Amino acid sequence: MKKLINSVESVLEESLNGFARAHSNIIQFNHQPNYVSRKNKSENKVALISGGGAGHEPLHTGLVGKGMLDAACPGQVFTSPTPDQMLMAAQAVENGAGVLFIVKNYAGDVMNFEIAAEMLDCPHETVLVNDDVSLPKDHSTGRRGVAGTLIVEKIVGAAAEAGADLATCKQLGDKVVNSTASMGVALTSCTVPALGQPTFDISDNEVEMGVGIHGERGREVMSLTTADELVQILAKAIDEDLKPAKEQCALLHINGFGATPLMELYLVYDSAAQFFEERGIKIVRSLVGNYTTSLDMAGCSITLTLMDDEMLQYWDAPVHTAALRWGI
Amino acid sequence: MLCNKFTGQNMTDTTFLPPLIAAIQAEILNNEEEISALDRAIGDGDHVTNLIRGLEALSKLNDELVQLDWSAAFMKIGMTLMSTMGGASGSLLGSMFVSMGKEAKEQDIDLAGITAIYAAGVESIKARGKADIGEKTMLDTLIPVMQSLQSDAEQNSDKATVLANIKAAATQGMQSTKDMLATKGRASFLGERARGHIDAGARTSQLILCVIADQLSEN
The missing domain is CATH 3.40.50.10440 (Dihydroxyacetone kinase; domain 1)
Known part of the structure; x- marks a missing residue:
């Protein structure tokens, strides 16, 4: 550690x-x-x-x-x-x-x-x-x-x-x-100080898909692929859950888990925004950065919130x- | 009669608690690595750290506990665990002991009374956790022990039998979690991947119940 x-x-x-x-x-x-x-x-x-x-x-x-x-x-x-x-x-x-x-x-x-x-x-x-x-x-x-x-x-x-x-x-x-719907992917585990070692093992060519925020394993292990392909998986799950109407206004939040640089988070934002805009969703607000972290875990989550006027005002x-x- | 037959004289007051807590603490520390590994596999690894923190807080109560009757001692243990452990297990074990404290007011410390007190504790965990047997949690250890106690209380079994049955039920229950799918707690997020691992809470509950049985048999 x-x-x-x-x-x-x-x-x-x-x-x-x-x-x-x-x-x-x-x-x-x-x-x-x-x-x-x-x-x-x-x-x-x-x-x-x-x-x-x-x-x-x-x-x-x-x-x-x-x-x-x-x-x-x-x-x-x-x-x-x-x-x-x-x-x-x-x-x-x-x-x-x-x-x-x-x-x-x-x-x-x-x-x-x-x-x-x-x-x-x-x-x-x-x-x-x-x-x-x-x-x-x-x-x-x-x-x-x-x-x-x-x-x-x-x-x-x-x-x-x-x-x-x-x-x-x-x-x-x-x-x-x-x-609101979110989904995350982890590139590494994280190390809880009291445990002194990473919570789970993961090889350099694997990602944990569908993780929570406590360093626990995700839904499944997948092979590491391009950012666009990983974003597709996350964004598609979000899109299928919220089923936004065409022209719907939304807030897109890319959240880093703690060890992924902003450079990559913005790249993910670009890819996710394109995914949703192609489906006719209007991304009207954004938030990119490390806000809900899992210590030193690498990876990120995508969150989409469908916004009405009241929510935008607040x-x-x-x-x-x-x-x-x-x-x- | 039942009282002496099961508990012996030393069990009737709370001076039994400090050495028991010390023995439980030693047993958990001896098995810390194994429990931590179980939890890292399908949880997030914090269970044993939280339990050790809770037991440390209990060990500092020693002098205070022996002044109390069983009801007040259980309440004190419950409130202490609840405010030091955190996590799901802190609220569950805390609720268990607070409920046992309430029930102890109504019961004698004999086999039937202990069974009723323990059952009240187990029921409060079921209610707080909205969980039951078969969900890969501490209840898979705790409920079989309750059933074993209830059956021994009905049959008026002797102390050695009661204690042996507690240990057997706890161990069997703990092992039963290995092949289960988890439907409660963080292991539930893993789906099929949780199979093949023993639940850490079931393991610590089994270790604790076996220490209690051993301590009672020495009394």
């Missing part, structure tokens, strides 16, 4: 300390239970809280701030946070308009958020993100929540900032989830977080 760390035990805490120090104008970091919240508590708006294992940075801590999340709860690497983190975060940021939890559909996240919600003594709702189309819709655990989560957090975050109530935020969150609304900033 070759990493910039001091000790396996202290990675998370030290990284969070650095994050807090680097972005002290936007956020504050509460130790034990760990959560990151906005520096200035917002008033009379629905409080948005997300969380999940560490190792996906900037998701979710880097998305706390004006126009997006009120708090984020990081767990250990690839391990869901514990209920006390969500409960304390909710009690800290709730300001009378209720709490909306945004949860990626992974068993640990779902159960730990569920326990926190049961203990929380204020109005609350949960939006479950399940945008990964590499699994069939009727998969026994449901589909995983992956890179589309950021889009849900941005759009609902802007709505909450504009004064939407809890029921409206929940409804909008569900709508974004239903309009996507364009001002945001000021460590990882996304515009309009301010």
Whole structure:
């Protein structure tokens, strides 16, 4: 294992300390239970809280701030946070308009958020993100929540900032989830610090098709081929799932898993945009970069969100977080 | 009568817990590499790290646990696991012990009582995880042990039989996960590729139950 760390035990805490120090104008970091919240508590708006294992940075801590999340709860690497983190975060940021939890559909996240919600003594709702189309819709655990989560957090975050109530935020969150599909391909595995070795073995001429974001294996191993051919597989699965109408406006998000350079991500964007435009879809917004990462995994995912005017307006609304900033 | 027959005198108070937790910790650490490899094969490899973190937190409770009755001790164990482990197993084991704590209020610590307490714990895992036997999870170890306890409680079996049956049911249950397709947890994303691997949670549950049986037989 070759990493910039001091000790396996202290990675998370030290990284969070650095994050807090680097972005002290936007956020504050509460130790034990760990959560990151906005520096200035917002008033009379629905409080948005997300969380999940560490190792996906900037998701979710880097998305706390004006126009997006009120708090984020990081767990250990690839391990869901514990209920006390969500409960304390909710009690800290709730300001009378209720709490909306945004949860990626992974068993640990779902159960730990569920326990926190049961203990929380204020109005609350949960939006479950399940945008990964590499699994069939009727998969026994449901589909995983992956890179589309950021889009849900941005759009609902802007709505909450504009004064939407809890029921409206929940409804909008569900709508974004239903309009979003993602799928990813990994070129390498990744190394969890505590394990010290890559999670799975893969040879130089193979890719894992249909991976989630925790370094777990994908749906199948395939031979490495051209970027265009890999994009075709991902984009086709997305297209078949969302079945967009001609002239439909969409947001195209190419997400890097952590070790793939932007040069390649933009190449993937070009190829994916061409694929969807040939099918008559109008790509009206884009986001390219490493946002929902899997530590040092190489590879990327493609996310398409079908946008209506309301969603576009919220996507364009001002945001000021460590990882996304515009309009301010 | 049943009480003494099954548990012996030392089992009736929570001083039993600290040495038990230490023994479980040692057993998991001894098998850490194997469990980690099982999990890397079809999960993401974090199960054993989380379990070790949870057991470390429990071992720090020693002095506190022996002051508590069984109900309060189970509650404390549940809340500690829930707030230190994280992941699916943290919420599941946490829920299990909290439910066992609630049930322990209603039960004597005899074979029938222990069976009812354990069954309440298993039921809470089924409810929280929306899972059942045959899905390649820790329940494939835990449920057969519940059935073995229930049958031994009905037949009023002696202690040696009860403990031997616990170990056999746990081991058989753990091994049964090898050929299963996973329908819960991260292994479920792999489809057919999950076959041929034992579930890491089933393995750690089996190791823990066997340590408990061994510790009880020495008492």
